[in-house]
Amino acid sequence: MSSRNEYEIEIMPSQELQHNPNYEIIEESGVKNYLQRIRPAWHAKQLVQRTMRILPVDPSSACQRIFNASIHDLREKVIMAGTDIAQQAARSYNLPAISSDEDVLERYDTGKLITLAYRMGMLTRPEYRRITRVYDIRKDLEHEDDEYEAGVEDVVYIFKTCVDVILANDPISIIKLTEIKSIVESPDPVTLDHAVIEDFGQAPEPRQTEIYQFLISTALNSSHPDIVRQNCYNALGTLRAYTNRNTILTASRHFVDNRLERRTPLLAEMRVANVSGILPYLRSAHVNSFYEQFLQRLKDTGYHWENHIVHGELLRDLKEIGGLVNCKDELIKGKIMTWLIKCYIGEPGGYGPYGRGRRVFYSNSGAPLSLELLVEDPTINKEEIEKVRTKSQVIRQKIADQYIMARFQEIITAVESR
Template identity: 45%
Template sequence: MGENTPVSISRVELIKSSEVPELLKKIRPAWQAKNLISRVYRLINIDPSSACQRLFNAAIHDLREKIIVAGVDIASEAANRYKLPPINKNEDLEEYPTSKLIELAYRIGLLTRPEWRRLSRCYEIRRDLEHEDDEYEATIEDCVYIFRTCIEVVLSKDPIQLIRVTDVKQIIEAPDPVTPDQVLLTDFQCAPKTRQVEILKFLMSHALNEKQSDIVRQNAFTFLSCFGPLTHNSVKLELATYFQEKLGRKKLDLLYGRVAYAMGVFPYLKKAQRADLFAQIFVQMQRVGWKWKGYSQHGALLRDFKEIGGLNYCPEIQRKKILKWLVQTYLGEPGGRTSWGNIREVFYSDTAAPLVREIIKDARSLIRDELRSLSKDKDISGQCGYPPIARRFEDLLDLVELEDED
């Protein structure tokens, strides 16, 4: 039987007592029934090295099928962008080099970067196993590594149907308000960068297009707001450039500002354009006034302000002016008897007060010192000369002194 027989037997016993048998149970049912996996089960009790090679082959075959499911269009685009062998049809993937196939799966978002590195390492080990000789002999660690990686990274996972622009288009053009469900959010988060760019550009164009119906534009805006936090940072940078080019030298108005903030690109826009937008908003605030009688207009005004990030991305000059207006609005005026016969210590806008608290709380680390310094402002100190109003100012100070935790 040869001098290597004891080693092989020892390796078989080690594999049997390792985590490998349990790992094999994690292979999804669609693959459990295939001959390739059946051969792995047979070989594992005879020749673990060959079993590793067969399992790796199964993982690569599965990965190739998943790329086809994801779409040849996205695979072709990724291959072209990252200088991989060209892909024009499904058949091109059949002869695709293994190492390039693994990289392609990473580039289109089927593998994370750590998974790409792990699977590439498995490919290196498999090549060593194919040419096993006196200079190299697969260890139990090699075998377990291949089993764990191929199963956890590929064979246990269902194919991903990459989200497409047409999928999103069909949903947002419904005649009713819609929001993305958790499945769609996950699909977007897992989508490759190029697909995220396509989808966000489409939504942006619909949200800004005055020819679209109000419901479609609102649905597009809702989707932008939901997708924004799930967008890759590199995608945001690319979209910021695209958005800035589309805006050109025009003034940044509230509509464009809301869309930019929803997309996550607002901070990347030119500071001068952002400053001009906040200056416009401050003019509106002054026109409405901070006194409680403006309550009917405070709600819409402050909600619009929140939809461009509130104080967080407001340049300093405009931020200080707006902060003072917010504080004055929150503080209110000395109270008295209402038209209903009730007594109120302070007359303030019930509409504005909770929104002001939210805006200040969201930016507390940024405006903490500025809020403190307002205690010395002539107008604010004048309002605070009335003790109940002074207590309201203390409430705001307490709000910004809290630790940044949510």
């Protein structure tokens, strides 16, 4: 590093400053263009002007200045993101404890700060690696004095990384749990607007997890008004596609360990588990036990068309837990498929005052939903439908009627053309 300190450089008249031999190459690299992309807040601190003054004479000092500024900016952004998130990230990843803003602003080691920002979700993995490399170069510049000076490639890399990753970007406005609460606790039906969805999608994992678990818990809490529970249910369905996978996994573990333990899930719990995306991560024993109980509901209700008045609600319940997709017990799934096929194909008609022009009697509410449930499961194909026919004597007997056989063929056509 140059023997002149930065203060001497800044106060010396420009004609007395001797340019670094590599400055022409540095200037041609377009480094000054990076400085112009720094946020206005830092322009007001005259960072750009001072750095441009130092750069021609002492590139190493200029690199340290731009890096120090980016780290100071990162510290402030961590505080703005939320000390609570910083504290949780520090605990989760064995980083130094944080008890106040001053810990972050004044006492946190630079390397640990970069890691903290990454663990909070403020830096992506590639950005974290880039800033870490810059930190390594900066340590070389600071501690090796005249033995190591910033080369052209160092200057370009440091300036581009510090500006692109930190100094050019506005602080992240992380959505708070209180904001979500104020929305879903409305006495009227609500939907999340685009800004809320976008803020949630950009929120670090700890905040997403906090919000997601609140929505799940509230959606299942009978002490809350029905409208609030429904708002939470709808919010989960909206946010699911923007939720970090680790948040889904954490929510599923919490759901099993703190809610279900060893019992069979209730229908309401399965509905929420499905809409939130945690159902595939529940234990197979829990899920299969629920489907076994639901199969008994189907049997108790019966597939006969005369029970059409209850088929709609029954099968909509099945659709709201994801249909047959989440049932992993082949025996149970096969029996439910058999029920659905029987419900759809119906039985011979052509009799009675209302049936003379109707060749097949079937449930007007149950048949369409049965077909939808069969088609919506991508694992159900022609071979699976034929397998059910082979095993079910009732179905084989029914399709001896040509009109019922035609309805059976409709199922095969529907699953093949999905």
